[in-house]
Amino acid sequence: MQKTGKNPDSAVWYVNSLQLKIVVGVEQDPFVFTIFLIFTGAAVMATLALYARQSLLVAYVVLGILLGPSVLGWVGHAGLVEDISHIGIIFLLFLLGLNLNPAELLHMMRKTSWITLVSSLLFGLGGMLVALVFSFGFEEALLIGAVMTFSSTIIGLKLLPTSVLHHQRTGEFIISILLLQDLLAIGLLIYIQGRGSGIESVWTPLLLILKLPLLGLIAWLITRYLLIRLIRRFDKIQEYIFLTAIGWCLGLAELALAMGLSAEIGAFIAGVALASSPIALFVSESLKPLRDFFLVLFFFALGAKMDLSVAMPVLLPALILAALSLSLKPPVFRWLIERLGESKKRASEIGIRLGQLSEFSLLVSVVALEASVIGHKAAYLIQFATLFSFIGSSYWIVQKLPTPIALKDELRLD
Template sequence: MAETSLFQSFFLIFSGAALLATLALYGRQPLLVAYIALGVLLGPSVLGVVNNVQLLADMSTIGIIFLLFLLGLDMQPQALLSVIRKATFVGIVSCAVFLGLGYGLGQLFGFTTVESWVIGMAMMFSSTIIGIKLLPTTVLHHKHLGELMVGLLLFQDFVAIACLMILLSGSTGQVDFAQLGISFAALPLLVLVAWVIVKYVLLPLFTRFDRFHEYIFLLALGWCMGVAELAEILGLSREIGAFIAGITMATSRISQYIALSLKPLRDFFLILFFFSIGAQFKLAMVPEIAVPALITAAAVLAVKPLVFRLLLGNQSEQKVLAWDIGFRLGQISEFSLLIAFLATSQQLIGSGASHLIQATAILTFLVSSYIVVMNFPNPIAIKDELRRD
């Protein structure tokens, strides 16, 4: 089949997504279902009409970068430190439990020790995209629920960065602890440099040229991408760089205008992200990993809410609030997919383990989205009493 041009791919993705999203809304289904289903349908496993999937997947990661940049813009630095302190104990214990769960399941299904540890790593994290996108904006900004969720997700982001760096050093057969130490030492330096540049360069420019909206948009975009790339060079990740870029601008009066300007661009790339998840999944692997994936997904969906409920309950959180957070974080993460792809490229895991993680991610994305949309306040709720923007 001839190579599909980028424009043809965009036409198929966004026209198809508009059609399936319409059907999903009429059928009262989460839109994420439509995007992933479209990826499976148009990708190599079924029709094969979109064949530049890797390019689209690389582009779609920009959506995650924008998501974390906007998350940073919405958080005050003092609030962030307070939130992370509250979330650290829950984060450490929950990550340890989920790592053990994934390792045990990997051993149960006959994977190697290294593959089992990688599966365990993938189980540790919850989806930032689903957690934040299904959380009402008013709750995200002003409520204790939003603060706790953001704190837990940010703690998981730091753990995920450590896991990604461990995997990147895995091709040598040994963990490069020196590089790991350098990367984490670079984190406060990056925050300091970003803060200085914002205070003495960006804010004066915003103040002087605030009438030129196109320039404000361009400067914010360049800042986000620049700090993200600098973080990557320092051995962190583009995602954490984007968050630092956002939070160093959070106290400026122009931060909310920038956030509103970038949201449509973020949504554009997030549609690509969920499409690429479906498109990269090989249906031919289903017979081999169907039973392990179903059992693993069921274990994640059952254990994660319970663990968060118990841990948050021990911290004197209200029972209803603890269950709410547990179900909102009751899936594995887009970081889990990055771990699967990276571990495969480093030849640490085989195709079976990689597709087990991918299938578990898709299943938990879908089922946990249904649970939240049907039972908790969210912006796309089917019941009017649960819809909160």
């Protein structure tokens, strides 16, 4: 056999992909072949997930685990997976920022800020105690507790009927709590970046705090005096809107990097800067296909990077954290919301819909691991706990509440 000159990881990728090439009978380009596997596999897994009344996010993560190095090894190109994951985070945060209207948030904050803060303290304490029981370090336990405070925006809103989302008080409560949790998550990401910067200085957090409003000011000025005017002038050209929005997102991400911040924070601020403009909804609608594209890629990449041999020791604590989330969040939210005078039925429904961990928990685990703030074991604990909570919460919601994919005809509501 002739030597290929590849490193061991590349050799594994070559052998695994070669096995499939022999079956197909043609030579495959690694990039095209990987994209083919991801999206064809995602279509198949999504079909199975819908039949099982599960969140599609679960299907994408499971697909990544199956096709990644830990199981079949058909997608073993580590560099490609890392790039996909990073780009996915950037665009996800940009689109989250687009839906975070500052004026609307301030209006809702008066109603639900204390609910969010009290519940976050209780959930964070519960998660931290579980982590300490399983011998995690104090700082890792703090972070594990912190990610327990977030609920899934995607599950909370995607499984909520459109009529409830836009026209009922239930939707208003869910949106306001999730928006506040998203802000807390962004703050946590900023803290993680400061801890992982490697600069041992008491001024580092202060400098980050000062850079954020500066970046926000730059974004606001460019948006108001240049970006909005350009988009309004050429708003009938869909391709122009699409390219401008992407360029704005990536441009501010690069500026954030140049200022010593993260690309993810820059993308989030880029979205928030556009959120208060009258064209925000139009831009968000234009980018929906891109959002869905990167949702698949990010969660697939997350699963593909999981090493099951390392993850096995954290399966028990992950199950306990997921069970804690599913059993603690609904009654706590119900009790707090009832204190505002809401009916027991509405408070109970909101609690069930917010009873899982969040995709932001996954983002935090990835960023914290890359910044060496936590180890692989803690990162896998967060990821598997989130995955298990997604499975349990999705099934619970479609069994008991009105959703577009409810099991019972009387509960199926789009």
